Amino acid sequence: MSNPRSVTVFAPATVANVASGFDVLGFALERPGDAVTVRRTEGRGVVVTSISGDDGRLPKDPAKNTAAVAARAFLEAVGSPFGVEIAVEKRMPLASGLGSSAASAVAAVHAVNLLAGGPLAPRELLPFTLLAEKAACGSAHADNAAPSLLGGFVLIRSYEPLDVLRLPVPPGLACAVVHPHTEVKTEDARRILKKEIRLADAIRQWGNLAALVASLYEGDLALLGRSLQDVVAEPVRSLLIPGFAGVKRAALAAGVLGCSISGSGPSVFALCAAADIAERAGAAMVEAFRAAGLGSDLFLSAVNTTGPVVLARED
Amino acid sequence: MSNPRSVTVFAPATVANVASGFDVLGFALERPGDAVTVRRTEGRGVVVTSISGDDGRLPKDPAKNTAAVAARAFLEAVGSPFGVEIAVEKRMPLASGLGSSAASAVAAVHAVNLLAGGPLAPRELLPFTLLAEKAACGSAHADNAAPSLLGGFVLIRSYEPLDVLRLPVPPGLACAVVHPHTEVKTEDARRILKKEIRLADAIRQWGNLAALVASLYEGDLALLGRSLQDVVAEPVRSLLIPGFAGVKRAALAAGVLGCSISGSGPSVFALCAAADIAERAGAAMVEAFRAAGLGSDLFLSAVNTTGPVVLARED
Numbered sequence: 327m328s329n330p331r332s333v334t335v336f337a338p339a340t341v342a343n344v345a346s347g348f349d350v351l352g353f354a355l356e357r358p359g360d361a362v363t364v365r366r367t368e369g370r371g372v373v374v375t376s377i378s379g380d381d382g383r384l385p386k387d388p389a390k391n392t393a394a395v396a397a398r399a400f401l402e403a404v405g406s407p408f409g410v411e412i413a414v415e416k417r418m419p420l421a422s423g424l425g426s427s428a429a430s431a432v433a434a435v436h437a438v439n440l441l442a443g444g445p446l447a448p449r450e451l452l453p454f455t456l457l458a459e460k461a462a463c464g465s466a467h468a469d470n471a472a473p474s475l476l477g478g479f480v481l482i483r484s485y486e487p488l489d490v491l492r493l494p495v496p497p498g499l500a501c502a503v504v505h506p507h508t509e510v511k512t513e514d515a516r517r518i519l520k521k522e523i524r525l526a527d528a529i530r531q532w533g534n535l536a537a538l539v540a541s542l543y544e545g546d547l548a549l550l551g552r553s554l555q556d557v558v559a560e561p562v563r564s565l566l567i568p569g570f571a572g573v574k575r576a577a578l579a580a581g582v583l584g585c586s587i588s589g590s591g592p593s594v595f596a597l598c599a600a601a602d603i604a605e606r607a608g609a610a611m612v613e614a615f616r617a618a619g620l621g622s623d624l625f626l627s628a629v630n631t632t633g634p635v636v637l638a639r640e641d
Numbered sequence: 642m643s644n645p646r647s648v649t650v651f652a653p654a655t656v657a658n659v660a661s662g663f664d665v666l667g668f669a670l671e672r673p674g675d676a677v678t679v680r681r682t683e684g685r686g687v688v689v690t691s692i693s694g695d696d697g698r699l700p701k702d703p704a705k706n707t708a709a710v711a712a713r714a715f716l717e718a719v720g721s722p723f724g725v726e727i728a729v730e731k732r733m734p735l736a737s738g739l740g741s742s743a744a745s746a747v748a749a750v751h752a753v754n755l756l757a758g759g760p761l762a763p764r765e766l767l768p769f770t771l772l773a774e775k776a777a778c779g780s781a782h783a784d785n786a787a788p789s790l791l792g793g794f795v796l797i798r799s800y801e802p803l804d805v806l807r808l809p810v811p812p813g814l815a816c817a818v819v820h821p822h823t824e825v826k827t828e829d830a831r832r833i834l835k836k837e838i839r840l841a842d843a844i845r846q847w848g849n850l851a852a853l854v855a856s857l858y859e860g861d862l863a864l865l866g867r868s869l870q871d872v873v874a875e876p877v878r879s880l881l882i883p884g885f886a887g888v889k890r891a892a893l894a895a896g897v898l899g900c901s902i903s904g905s906g907p908s909v910f911a912l913c914a915a916a917d918i919a920e921r922a923g924a925a926m927v928e929a930f931r932a933a934g935l936g937s938d939l940f941l942s943a944v945n946t947t948g949p950v951v952l953a954r955e956d
Contacts, residue, residue, distance in 0.1 A: 346847075347847075347851065348844065348847075349844045349848075350844060350847060350848040350851060351851070481848070481851050481852060481855065482848060483848045483849060483851070483864075483867065484845070484848060484849070484867070489852070489867060491852060491855055491864070493855060519840065520840065521839060521840055521841075522837040522838065522839055522840060523837065523838065523840050523843055524836060524837055525834065525835065525836055525837060525838050525873070526836075528838055528843040528846070528847070528873070529664045529665060530799070531843070531847060532661075532662075532663075532665060532843070532846060532847035532850045532851075533664075533665040533796070533797060533798045533799060534798060534799070535847045535850065535851050536662065536665060536666070536796050536798070536847075536850050536851060536854045537796060537798035537804070537806060538851075539851045539854040539855050540796065540806055540808060540854055540858070543854075543855070543858040549798075549806070552798065552799070552804060553798065558840070558843070
């Protein structure tokens, strides 16, 4: 089979932080996500030909568009003789805390790697998506890009050197993510955090994160639930999300394992022991946002264990 | 088999913190440790009849002696009709950062539980040892007592409520512990730490701790080595240990996976992929302490996976 001339790749949205794993943990969703079509061209450049689903808000400038930044960095790294045209189809909300910029970058770089005959392994594509995250958010964080690229739960042990680990996904785990119709900018969500935290809080956080990792290996959902606590970011960032306390209360009352802010918000996620609990909790969370005056979208999803998938190819 | 009239129990020394697991992680050693003999008496009280190996430094007062505090709390909790006489044989250095007070308390409470016919499971004995730790050190920390009681690596997710987890021990793991002839008081080692830490440091710490837990489940010793980093306590507490930098350098040069301070010090531990590496590293660490003007004791040990053991019983 020769290399495709054009390929359309879906890359999943992601939940970063996952309560106790601030800045080091994320997991992939089955939905929503972005679809990116990349087509080989004779010239060497990277051109963004179209973006849909963004209400005209995303830049086509290849130095700023995350799909283009990741694709271009890849093409330069492998010394590609060809260029690409990129069409981005946003199938998820922007600035939602669901890793929208990462999903576009992951879809694009996965696609370009296929066009080039797949010279790099998925894990090796991560640095290109981090350049894209840096262009989009100002910081090269990996907790969305890595799980979108690799699927499942992914831990980022270290950035220098980059050291990422896939963790097991307990069977049956289901997620409800509610995206309220308000925006939180990643920069604002970062700025609101203090540069120093109490040692006692840090100890609680790393005790919970360590137990969360153990719970994934043990498949112990009760322990996972006890470990889904964030004493560092959630107490501060939840102030940026109208109605958060009520939404979390509603989720817990519906029997979820745990509930916290997805990434830097405003989306709120709940992990559940079964899909029907996620469905019930999701409805209750939407209702709680409504009571706070906010419309919202509900996404019900298992944890995605595959990462990006090819939707279409043209040889 | 009737309940014994007297029993002698050995409980192991422990390495708390384990680099990235400050205040939440510890593991048990096969040696050294303490031996405690507990004998049933008609009266209801708890009496400490003898202490050896402590150069007369430990209190016999049952309100202050950790073995007695733990035994008494147990006897009161189960409504015991009998009292006990306790003989403590210290087989390890005091104030060494190897959980000496915890080992005595664990040995005593394990013994008293046997005298009473074993009404409580090992895990249920932990609260009594924490009262003893509080009497000895002023804080009810569990990162020595829990691994001494349960064996292996133990994570303390939370204190309120108490939530402890045994983690897997990768086969072949070996440890060198060097105890230099100087003392660090736990209170001093606590006081020297700042009450606040940089968020960036906290993130590095919990990324490493999360990876350390994963490495134990994966049996991935290279990952364990990369995760044995402490950016919170070691940079400060090592100032209390003459020659620490040279000792750590010597250990790493000998090929250990990682090296850090045991508990609050002054002992220094190194985890190794094999017993012969631990032996070589231990000798180099002793030599490095000598170069800094300090004599030291070397303990070579596998990770103890059993916790306390009965050395003798009398029916």
